[in-house]
Amino acid sequence: MNPSVVTLGSARFSWPKSDAPVLDIERFDLRAGQRLFLHGPSGSGKSTLLNLIAGLVVPQSGCAEVMGQDMGRLSGAARDRLRADHIGFVFQMFNLIPYLSVLENVCLPCGFSTRRRTEAARNGQSVAQEARRLLSHLGLDDEALLRRQVTELSVGQQQRVAAARALIGMPALVIADEPTSALDSAHRDGFLTLLLNECARAGAALLFVSHDIALARHFDDAVAISSINRARAA
Amino acid sequence: MIVSLALKSLRNRKLTATLTVLSIALSVLLLLGVERVREQARESFAAAVSGTDLIVGARGNPVHLLLYAVFHIGNATNNIRWDSYQSLATRPGVAWALPLAMGDSHRGFRVVGTSTEFFTLFRYGDAQSLKMAEGSPFSNDTQAVLGAEVARQLRYTLGSALVLAHGAGEVSFIKHDEHPFTVTGVLAPTGTPVDRAVYISLEGVHALHDEDTVADPLASPPPDPLRTRADKAKASDHDGHADAEGHADHEDHANAEPHAGHESHADENRHDDHVGAANPSITAVLLGLTSRAAALSLQRSINELPTEPLTAILPGPTLLEVWGMVGMVEKTLFALSILVLGVGLAGMLVALLTSLNERRREMSILRAIGARPAHIFALIMGEAGVLTAAGIGLGFSALYVMQSLGETWLQERFGLFLPPRWPTPDELALMALVALAGILIGALPAYRSYRRSLADGLTPRV
Numbered sequence: 001m002n003p004s005v006v007t008l009g010s011a012r013f014s015w016p017k018s019d020a021p022v023l024d025i026e027r028f029d030l031r032a033g034q035r036l037f038l039h040g041p042s043g044s045g046k047s048t049l050l051n052l053i054a055g056l057v058v059p060q061s062g063c064a065e066v067m068g069q070d071m072g073r074l075s076g077a078a079r080d081r082l083r084a085d086h087i088g089f090v091f092q093m094f095n096l097i098p099y100l101s102v103l104e105n106v107c108l109p110c111g112f113s114t115r116r117r118t119e120a121a122r123n124g125q126s127v128a129q130e131a132r133r134l135l136s137h138l139g140l141d142d143e144a145l146l147r148r149q150v151t152e153l154s155v156g157q158q159q160r161v162a163a164a165r166a167l168i169g170m171p172a173l174v175i176a177d178e179p180t181s182a183l184d185s186a187h188r189d190g191f192l193t194l195l196l197n198e199c200a201r202a203g204a205a206l207l208f209v210s211h212d213i214a215l216a217r218h219f220d221d222a223v224a225i226s227s228i229n230r231a232r233a234a
Numbered sequence: 235m236i237v238s239l240a241l242k243s244l245r246n247r248k249l250t251a252t253l254t255v256l257s258i259a260l261s262v263l264l265l266l267g268v269e270r271v272r273e274q275a276r277e278s279f280a281a282a283v284s285g286t287d288l289i290v291g292a293r294g295n296p297v298h299l300l301l302y303a304v305f306h307i308g309n310a311t312n313n314i315r316w317d318s319y320q321s322l323a324t325r326p327g328v329a330w331a332l333p334l335a336m337g338d339s340h341r342g343f344r345v346v347g348t349s350t351e352f353f354t355l356f357r358y359g360d361a362q363s364l365k366m367a368e369g370s371p372f373s374n375d376t377q378a379v380l381g382a383e384v385a386r387q388l389r390y391t392l393g394s395a396l397v398l399a400h401g402a403g404e405v406s407f408i409k410h411d412e413h414p415f416t417v418t419g420v421l422a423p424t425g426t427p428v429d430r431a432v433y434i435s436l437e438g439v440h441a442l443h444d445e446d447t448v449a450d451p452l453a454s455p456p457p458d459p460l461r462t463r464a465d466k467a468k469a470s471d472h473d474g475h476a477d478a479e480g481h482a483d484h485e486d487h488a489n490a491e492p493h494a495g496h497e498s499h500a501d502e503n504r505h506d507d508h509v510g511a512a513n514p515s516i517t518a519v520l521l522g523l524t525s526r527a528a529a530l531s532l533q534r535s536i537n538e539l540p541t542e543p544l545t546a547i548l549p550g551p552t553l554l555e556v557w558g559m560v561g562m563v564e565k566t567l568f569a570l571s572i573l574v575l576g577v578g579l580a581g582m583l584v585a586l587l588t589s590l591n592e593r594r595r596e597m598s599i600l601r602a603i604g605a606r607p608a609h610i611f612a613l614i615m616g617e618a619g620v621l622t623a624a625g626i627g628l629g630f631s632a633l634y635v636m637q638s639l640g641e642t643w644l645q646e647r648f649g650l651f652l653p654p655r656w657p658t659p660d661e662l663a664l665m666a667l668v669a670l671a672g673i674l675i676g677a678l679p680a681y682r683s684y685r686r687s688l689a690d691g692l693t694p695r696v
Contacts, residue, residue: 054691081604089599091599109604112604
């Protein structure tokens with residue numbers, strides 16, 4: 001069995017000044033290279049779960065391990081470093097920093113993580129080369145397009161740039177939070193396939209969050225958040 | 235990394251960034267400009283007289299005496315008798331005594347009657363002596379030496395003829411046409427009131443006032459409004475009165491020379507002064523002492539002279555006193571420019587704070603990518619720092635350019651000598667303080683953004 005990328009055990013979390021936990025998870029596992037589909041309606045604690053895995057919040061009790069490290073025992077800076085080194089993100093929309101070019105956006109994680117910079121440079125000849133390679137794999141190889149303002153790109157193009165940014169430097173985990181809900185159905189399947197392929201190529205585990213249960217068929221496993229979260233959905 | 239992000243982020247918001255930089259630049263320009271004018275004013279003020287141990291004039295206010303004797307501002311209310319001057323000059327402990335006779339003007343510049351020793355003994359600035367730019371001191375009563383500014387503004391050269399007027403105004407209706415002077419020398423620039431004066435001999439002053447009233451050998455005392463009013467009130471026939479009376483009054487009031495006026499001045503313009511053309515009355519005396527230490531006791535004894543009521547002042551303390559009054563203005567100016575700077579920096583604060591809301595998403599992305607909260611803090615601080623630094627740089631450059639372009643104009647128009655120059659250590663310190671203030675102000679939005687990024691996590695809860 002592959003080593004665990006994320007392990008939650010009896011993890012409980014409640015927001016400050018609130019007694020009721022929003023998250024109470026008995027067991028959650030994500031293994032290296034696994035492609036997991038997590039679905040649930042909004043307000044079911046998905047965002048909190050992602051914040052927990054990303055190390056932006058820590059559980060009040062129980063444990064949350066990422067890459068074998070107990071997040072609860074790490075300092076905030078160490079959790080930030082762990083996230084920078086091992087996790088790539090794709091959000092629903094507005095993924096890109098508006099004042100950076102396409103290439104700069106893709107290379108950005110390498111500015112915060114030495115590990116990813118080294119990995120990216122080893123894969124390509126340089127970080128920029130690797131960024132170009134990833135972009136062209138995702139169907140963005142038009143030089144003129146790479147120089148454009150990111151705000152001028154279509155939503156579909158923006159999502160692919162975001163995917164390239166999440167994948168650069170071989171992170172062990174890619175978290176995609178509703179990355180397809182802003183896309184129309186034709187683009188949705190295309191994007192999903194690209195994302196799955198690239199994650200497989202990079203050997204990254206993919207945690208894909210969506211409310212659209214129809215997408216579940218593309219994944220190794222599907223989990224409903226309601227089935228793992230014992231806390232009452234808010 | 236963070237700095238380059240800050241720069242790119244600012245470039246993305248060009249308009250607000252430019253406006254912010256401009257407002258900071260303008261306030262820095264004002265602050266440094268005021269500081270430079272202040273500095274220059276103080277320097278040239280303190281440089282106006284040096285090496286003179288005592289200044290003596292008729293009994294009156296010390297500040298008033300300093301202003302008219304050194305800065306040529308205002309008029310003496312009374313003159314000093316010639317014999318008083320002689321007894322001052324021959325007192326033990328007095329190394330030299332320079333007589334000054336004022337009250338006339340030439341096209342807005344003061345005319346000062348003095349002795350030729352003035353050109354060798356007078357000191358200004360850092361004990362510098364006067365230098366002739368061209369020509370030589372006057373040697374008779376129809377020759378004049380010009381201050382550098384007078385020669386430059388009126389385009390006079392050696393040999394130019396000038397007609398002097400009574401009174402100190404720019405426009406004077408009484409002109410001594412019959413007694414033109416010839417320029418024999420032009421002084422090198424000093425940056426002091428000397429530049430703006432015309433120097434003639436005491437005999438020249440006398441001759442100036444002698445031409446139409448043969449019996450009046452004395453320089454006219456400056457017009458006294460009180461007395462003039464008295465003249466009008468008490469007008470009575472007083473033609474050809476031999477006693478000294480300003481001939482301005484003669485002309486103003488034609489044949490109406492009042493007894494009142496003549497009586498009140500009987501004391502200072504006594505007949506025994508009228509020994510000859512060489513005995514004009516004078517308005518002030520600059521004294522150099524053999525020993526500086528004697529200045530205080532000599533000052534006291536001059537102030538208590540029984541023969542004529544005189545006032546002696548030490549230039550240094552009186553200069554300080556005058557500067558104390560002028561200083562209020564310069565402090566106010568400085569305070570105002572600090573306030574303007576505050577407004578400029580407040581503009582930056584507003585620009586940064588309002589941008590934070592629309593940038594919440596951006597901060598979340600950066601956090602997700604691995605930026606620490608400290609990075610978020612540093613990003614906003616970096617932007618504040620870049621804006622402030624650019625503002626300071628632009629403000630100083632603008633000042634430099636303005637000084638380069640306006641140097642001559644400032645000197646001609648206001649007598650301010652402000653050549654462009656690199657910042658002094660004081661100005662550097664001032665700019666460093668502005669930078670510090672900018673960074674401190676940037677800390678507020680930076681901290682807000684920092685706190686918010688902690689609370690927002692991956693998804694801003696807008």
